[in-house]
Each structure stands twice: as structure tokens, then as C-alpha cells.
Amino acid sequence: MTNFQIHYGEQVTRARRDGRPVVALESTIISHGLPHPDNLRVAREIEQTVRDNGAVPATIGMIGGELVVGLDDRQIEHLALAEGVAKLSVRDLAVAAAKRADGATTVAATSAVAAAAGIGVFATGGLGGVHREANVTFDESADLTTLARTPIVVVCAGVKSILDVGATLERLETLGVAVAGYRTKRFPGFFITDGGFDVDWQLDSPDEIADVMRARTDHGVGAGALILANPLPVDEQLEPALHDRTLAEGLALLSRGGITGKAVTPFLLSHFHASTEGQSLAVNVRIILRNSALAARIAAAHTPAPAPVGFTA
């Protein structure tokens, strides 16, 4: 990600100058993951949550071929409401830039751009991963391979339960991506609290995660991301029976409709949102807001307190 020109929004420019904590946010959840018009309201709530928890939000996306770190409200509104906003993974960035396209960045593209911009913490809903039947389709999200070479903390609720959770954890191990649970050793399944697998590490506070970030810089080993899995409380998850039924229907519709490639994730998410009458949407929003709050607290814990006014070193 070197040499790619980045345009910084006004508030992020100021935060960088003043050494204030910044949290990266992705735009694919806005354009492709959440239904209109809730997506615009949620995008604003995510940013406000980051502010309320002590950091400056940097929503990342592409406008007219320019990579923007810290989209302003008008640009977020455009990516939320315009038709034909492209879904951009890392491989798409150069082509989209040359075409002066408008695009929303995935976890992969957002983390690559954020790390290039020197941002250490990123909040999202759920990572992409290994799809069910990937042994036949080879459908594995580029989120995984990108996180293998991107030094950033990604706060998420695990991987979406629409994926093969166990296979995704195996791939993360192979790729050298660290995985820790926040106050748990059970890996969450996005809409559901427990995705069915244990992870090796548990981290319990923003300070502890900031220590891991510093240790990584100090020791200089391993260039990959840290996935911090932050499960929903059990009483806030999507009811597991409703979840399983909706997922089975969605997967059947997927194969009947011949839907493949980058359309799979948006299709399954919108099936959930439509057929649970908004229950999965409410859960999805809670996930993102909780992760944004935690990410902001981690960024704040990792940023040295500013010197008092008038202080000169």
C-alpha cells in the first residue's frame, strides 16, 4: 500500500497533527451490508460512538477515484445512498482509481489503507472468511490474506455465521493472523454469541490490547493483524433457532439463484435482514456500535496522553 495517494478528511488531518487517537471504519458495511435507508443513520451512529468513546472516526472509501481516510458527512451520504457504488477489495483499488470510481472499501481494503495511513485500530461488524463449500468453490475472502500482511487491530464479532467458522480459524492460523477473544476464549459467530470454537488467547481490557500493540512494535516479529473477537452478550444475540432457519433458507436461495463471488456476502446479509423482519438488522447494528466503542477505547489507551498546554520538552 505504499505510494497510493491518500486524501485525509479535515478532522482526521487535525487528529494526526495533534496526535489524537483515530479509529478506521469501513464503508462496505454502509453501501453493501446494511439496507437503505438505515445504512446512513447507522454510519452516522458509528462515527458518533467512536467520538463518544474518545477517538476520531476515519471512515474510509473512494470518491471519484480518490482514496479518502475520513470521509465527510456528504461523502458518507453519497456512498450510502447512490446506486452503483463498487465494492472494493485491495485488488480493485488501482482499477477503480484509474476509472475515477466511487467505491466502498471492504475489511481487506480498509485495513490496508488504514495501516498505510498509520492507523492502528479498525472497527467492523464481522470479517469475511472461508465460505461453506469453499473446497469446491474456492471462495475465501481476501480479508484473510490481506490481514496476514497488515499490522492492525481489527475489532469484530468474529466471522459471519454464514461462513465456515472452523475453516476460517484454521486459515487465520496458517496465515499468521493472531486471534484473541475479548473477555472470552469462545470465538463468536457474528449474529450469535458463540461460533462453536475456542481461541488461544483472551484479552480483558483496552490497556491489555494496547500492550500487545506496543509489544508488536518493540519486538518487530510478525507483520499480521490481531483479530479481537468481541461477542455480543447472549441476551442480545439473534435467537439461535431463528438464525439457523434463516441461514438454511439463505444458503438454499443462494445455490438456486446461482449467486457467486462478491455478491454472496451482501445477498446473504440482505436475506437475513428481510426475512427476520429487522431482527438481524438490529443485532447487526448493536455489533457494530459495540465494536466501535471498544476500538475507540483501545485507540485511546494506545495513544500517549497529550502534554499539558504550555509544556515544552
Ligand code: PSU
Ligand atoms: N461484515 C458485515 N457486513 C458486511 C461485511 C462484513 O457485518 O457487509 C463486508 C466486509 O466489508 C467484508 C466483506 O470485508 O463483507 C467480505 O466480503 P467477501 O466475502 O466478498 O470478501
Ligand code: MN
Ligand atoms: Mn468471496
